[in-house]
Structures are given as C-alpha cells and as structure tokens.
Amino acid sequence: MPENRKIAEEVIEAVGGRENIQSIAHCATRLRIMVNDKEKIKQEKIEHIDKVKGAFFNSGQYQIIFGTGTVNKIYEEISRLGMNTMSASEQKKEAVKSGSRFQRVVRTFGDVFVPIIPVLVATGLFMGLRGLVMQEQILALFGMKPEDIPQNFILFTQVLTDTAFIFLPALVAWSTFRVFGGTPIIGLVLGLMLVSPALPNAWDVAGGDVKPLHFLGFIPVVGYQGSVLPAFIAGILGAKLERAIRKRVPEALDLIMTPFLTLLVMITFSLLVIGPIFHIVEQGILKVATNVLAWPFGISGFLIGGLNQLIVITGVHHIFNMLEIQLLAQYHNNPYNAIVTCAVAAQGGAALAVGLKTRSAKLKALALPSSFSSFLGITEPAIFGVNLRYGKPFIMALIGGGAGGFLASVFGLKATGMAVTVIPGTLLYLNGQIPLYILVNLVAIVVAFVLTWLFGYSDRVKKEIEQ
Known part of the structure; x- marks a missing residue:
C-alpha cells in the first residue's frame, strides 16, 4: 500500500x-x-x-x-x-x-519468566472457571449442590489447575538454561529432578504430614513443588557448568559426558546447597511481599496502584513477574494483580478524557484507540502516545490508579492468575469477586478521567508543548 x-x-x-x-x-x-x-x-x-x-x-x-x-x-x-x-x-x-548492569539484570528476569507466563495465565483462568462452577448459586441453576459434584470431575479440575505449579521448577530451569546458553532439555530434566516423586513433597512437608530427608544429619532435602528461586539459581549455574564442561570434553564424548556430568553435579549441588539456602531466601522475599500487601487502610494498594505505571516506563516492571508467580504457587491467589489492574485502567481513563476533550482530529484518532487498548491491558500506546507526552494526564492517571488500588486493597481482591488486566482480567475473578473487580476498575477510570478533563489537558497546553 x-x-x-x-x-x-x-x-x-x-x-x-x-x-x-x-x-x-x-x-x-x-x-x-x-x-x-x-x-x-x-x-x-x-x-x-x-x-x-x-x-x-x-x-x-x-x-x-x-x-x-x-x-x-x-x-x-x-x-x-x-x-x-x-x-x-x-x-x-x-x-x-x-x-546499565541493573537494566541487563532486569531484562534477564524478563527473558526467563515472560515465556512461562502464558501457561500460568491459562492456569489462572482454569482456577477462575473452577471457582465459578463451584459456586452454590451456579450449581443451583442445574439443580445441584457442592456435594453432588462427581469426584472424577474434581480430579480433572485439579489436573488443570495444579500441574503448572507442581512442575514450576521444571519450567523455570528450562527457561533459565535457554537464556543463559545451556541446553534447554537438560534444564528441563534438572527441574523435573527437583520435583521427583522420590523426594518428600514440599507441600506435604509444609503441612506437617511428611518429614524431610536429612543428609549428613542436618541438611533437609525435599521436593521443590511450586518453588521458583532454587530452580532459577540452579538453572544459571547449570547452564554455565554445561558450557564449561562442553569446552573441555572431547567431541566424541560430548553427547554422553556433558549431560551426565551436568546433571550429576547440579542435582547434588541443588538438593544439598542451592535448594535449602535459596528456599529460605524465597520464603523471606515472599513474607516481606505479603506483609507489604497486607498493610492496613489500603496503604499498599494506594502506593502500588499509584506508582506501578511509573515503574513500567522505566522498563523494570518484569522483575515483579517472579513475585506474582511465587504468590500463585504458594497461596493460589494474587492480590498484586488486583491493584495493578487499576493502574492500567486509569491510563485508559486519562487517554479517553484527552480523546473526548481535544478538537484535534489527529490526537482524537490516537487517544481514543489508545484508551481502548489500555482497557484490554496494553498501556504503552496511551502512556507514550498521549498521557506522558502531555504530562498532566499521566499524573492524573497515577492518582486514578492509586484510588482504584486503594479500594482493591481494602476489599481484599485476589486474582486467580496473572498477566491479564482490566477487561480480560475479569476471567481471573470469576470466583465471586467480579462486582468488586468492576467497581475498583471503574473508580480508577472515573477518577483519572475527571481529573484529566478538569485539570490535566487542554488544546492550549497541547499547542504550547508542540511549538
């Protein structure tokens, strides 16, 4: 054309x-x-x-x-x-x-965890659908009660909702090997070894039903179902070890010796050193995060909802993927998503106000589709094309995100998954939370829209900026 x-x-x-x-x-x-x-x-x-x-x-x-x-x-x-x-x-x-070094580290986090996200999104949707189907009001429409649900159906839903988290270390190790130059299939097998049925199940150990194995009398050895950090560290070191071995092994023996030595060394080191140490570190990070998210009076929701999109424009927001994955693996819910979705919706509200208020046909044609894109969970067109470009709309959107995030925190909203927000995000709140989810998003949109309309944008300002 x-x-x-x-x-x-x-x-x-x-x-x-x-x-x-x-x-x-x-x-x-x-x-x-x-x-x-x-x-x-x-x-x-x-x-x-x-x-x-x-x-x-x-x-x-x-x-x-x-x-x-x-x-x-x-x-x-x-x-x-x-x-x-x-x-x-x-x-x-x-x-x-x-x-910078920090930017490269953050980019690495994104490269490792972003490919895993689609599977976790699907798992979150399965959780949401199961929550919807299990509601008494929904079952009553079919003349059923919760106790009437066949046991085989419950087992089927568990396959859909639990598999990705049971084998999460395998997904993480596979992706980490891929990013750090190792052979992904070796990473996958290493991750599967971390959740081998031969090891005490991590969730059973945490529940007190099973005791961990003890090597040398003091090193606890368990499976790492639902764990992220031990597999991530094992993946980094395993990929580097594989490359080092491959350089030193004769080509004729490479096919046999490289995977053999890599897996032997890494599973030993992972179970006896990496796992015990970094599982404690992971639990510490998770405890701090959950404590922050539990701050009273909606403080955490206001701060996170207000600052989230400011973090997005720096490009370091992918570092929070690991936190969301940990929340879902440990608690099977994600309060962080409920707050962040308000920040995304607010950017759309601000862009919508600009699009409806401006008399510029070009800006209107840019702002209105950008606002709809935000309502589908993609804020970049609204942020970089409209809100940040004219300054004040972006600030008003941050305030709107803080207002919506505040309510999400007060209401205790928790997603069943991650990575999808606003309109698509409704699928993560099918377990009886949809009315409140819609409310917090509307509050974020309305606050950002009204503030932008009244104080955040005028065509006179547009002319001054573009001169």
Missing part, C-alpha cells in the same frame, strides 16, 4: 537515515530499531508521522508504537526497502549488550 510505503520511508529518514540504522525488528505493537547514534533521531518528526502512536528509547532500542496489525504492515514495507531486519529475539540479544 503506497500509504504504508510512505510511512516506512518517513520513519527511516526520521531516525537518521539508513546509515544510522543497525537493525529493525518488531513485536506485537512496536517497531524496534537499533541505531548507531540516538542523537540523530528526530523525535518530533517521528511523533507527527501518520499512524505513529508514540515513540521512546528503551532497552537499547528505539521503539515506535504503531499498534497491532499496523506494525506488521509497516515492517513489511521497511523490509522491501532493503533495510537490515531481524527477529525480535535476535535483536534482543544484541540489545542486551547495552544499558
């Missing part, structure tokens, strides 16, 4: 021309460009290109938001123009070399 070809050409020119571009990739909503000199990027020109919903520099990449569907078409046109394109994963490996 000629229009998209023109946009592609304008993008290339605005980021400093062909000679300034190392590579171009894309994700679901954004064009990701690695440049030689970010000083050559013409930010204002980029923002005025048709269909662009915002642009920012993060994680070693210049990211231009086009939205789902549109970004694929622009990427195709850029490819036809002969630019150096690569997959998002390939480009991410290059981008990892840039940024």
Whole structure:
C-alpha cells in the first residue's frame, strides 16, 4: 500500500537515515530499531508521522508504537526497502549488550519468566472457571449442590489447575538454561529432578504430614513443588557448568559426558546447597511481599496502584513477574494483580478524557484507540502516545490508579492468575469477586478521567508543548 510505503520511508529518514540504522525488528505493537547514534533521531518528526502512536528509547532500542496489525504492515514495507531486519529475539540479544548492569539484570528476569507466563495465565483462568462452577448459586441453576459434584470431575479440575505449579521448577530451569546458553532439555530434566516423586513433597512437608530427608544429619532435602528461586539459581549455574564442561570434553564424548556430568553435579549441588539456602531466601522475599500487601487502610494498594505505571516506563516492571508467580504457587491467589489492574485502567481513563476533550482530529484518532487498548491491558500506546507526552494526564492517571488500588486493597481482591488486566482480567475473578473487580476498575477510570478533563489537558497546553 503506497500509504504504508510512505510511512516506512518517513520513519527511516526520521531516525537518521539508513546509515544510522543497525537493525529493525518488531513485536506485537512496536517497531524496534537499533541505531548507531540516538542523537540523530528526530523525535518530533517521528511523533507527527501518520499512524505513529508514540515513540521512546528503551532497552537499547528505539521503539515506535504503531499498534497491532499496523506494525506488521509497516515492517513489511521497511523490509522491501532493503533495510537490515531481524527477529525480535535476535535483536534482543544484541540489545542486551547495552544499558546499565541493573537494566541487563532486569531484562534477564524478563527473558526467563515472560515465556512461562502464558501457561500460568491459562492456569489462572482454569482456577477462575473452577471457582465459578463451584459456586452454590451456579450449581443451583442445574439443580445441584457442592456435594453432588462427581469426584472424577474434581480430579480433572485439579489436573488443570495444579500441574503448572507442581512442575514450576521444571519450567523455570528450562527457561533459565535457554537464556543463559545451556541446553534447554537438560534444564528441563534438572527441574523435573527437583520435583521427583522420590523426594518428600514440599507441600506435604509444609503441612506437617511428611518429614524431610536429612543428609549428613542436618541438611533437609525435599521436593521443590511450586518453588521458583532454587530452580532459577540452579538453572544459571547449570547452564554455565554445561558450557564449561562442553569446552573441555572431547567431541566424541560430548553427547554422553556433558549431560551426565551436568546433571550429576547440579542435582547434588541443588538438593544439598542451592535448594535449602535459596528456599529460605524465597520464603523471606515472599513474607516481606505479603506483609507489604497486607498493610492496613489500603496503604499498599494506594502506593502500588499509584506508582506501578511509573515503574513500567522505566522498563523494570518484569522483575515483579517472579513475585506474582511465587504468590500463585504458594497461596493460589494474587492480590498484586488486583491493584495493578487499576493502574492500567486509569491510563485508559486519562487517554479517553484527552480523546473526548481535544478538537484535534489527529490526537482524537490516537487517544481514543489508545484508551481502548489500555482497557484490554496494553498501556504503552496511551502512556507514550498521549498521557506522558502531555504530562498532566499521566499524573492524573497515577492518582486514578492509586484510588482504584486503594479500594482493591481494602476489599481484599485476589486474582486467580496473572498477566491479564482490566477487561480480560475479569476471567481471573470469576470466583465471586467480579462486582468488586468492576467497581475498583471503574473508580480508577472515573477518577483519572475527571481529573484529566478538569485539570490535566487542554488544546492550549497541547499547542504550547508542540511549538
């Protein structure tokens, strides 16, 4: 399409021309460009290109938001123009070399845990659906009572809801080996060894029904069902050990000796050293997090709901994935999601106010779809395309997120899963919490909308900013 070809050409020119571009990739909503000199990027020109919903520099990449569907078409046109394109994963490996040490550590957390999230999302939805089906009011519609539910059906739901968390160390070790350059299947087997049926079940030990094994009379050895940190540390060290062994073993013996030695050393070290130490560390982190989330008077909800999207724009929010996974594995609920969803909804409320108030057709066409995107759980178009761009709407959205988060904390809302928010997030609150979930989201949206409408945006301010 000629229009998209023109946009592609304008993008290339605005980021400093062909000679300034190392590579171009894309994700679901954004064009990701690695440049030689970010000083050559013409930010204002980029923002005025048709269909662009915002642009920012993060994680070693210049990211231009086009939205789902549109970004694929622009990427195709850029490819036809002969630019150096690569997959998002390939480009991410290059981008990892840039940024501070802290940013690289956070990015590593994201690379390890993000691939696991879809499975945990599905598990959370299964939990929500089971909670819905088990409600007495729902069963009454079919002339049933809770005691009428067949035992085989309950076992089937347990397979759906428990499997991912029972074998969570296997998922974590697999992903960690993959990220740190090991062989993923060795990581998977190492993780499975950590939850072997031959070991005392961690949940049975915690419940007092089973006693742990003791090596050398004082080292407790148990399975690590639902555990994250021991598998993560074992995955890092295991991947490094595998690579070290592979360098030293003759090629003819590599197929046999490398996995044999890696698994032998790592399962011994994991059960006797890594597991006992980092399980205590993991429990400590979880205790601190749950204590913070339990602060009285909705304080934690107000602070987390108000600050969450501020953390998102720094790109370090993926570090909280591990916390959510731990909450779900240990308690089978996630109060953090209930608070964060309000922060996401509020960004949509602020963008909606801008879209309805402005007389600019271009800004209206940007703000209204961006607000709907936020209501589906994706805030980047609203944040970078509208709210942060004009400043005050973003601040009003933070206040709205704090207000909604405050109520979520006061009401004690707890999701059955993670990673989906606002409208899709309703599926995580099917166990009798939907009315309150809708209420806290509406409060976040309304507060952000009203504050933005009254104090956060005017076309006069828009003209001053864009001059």
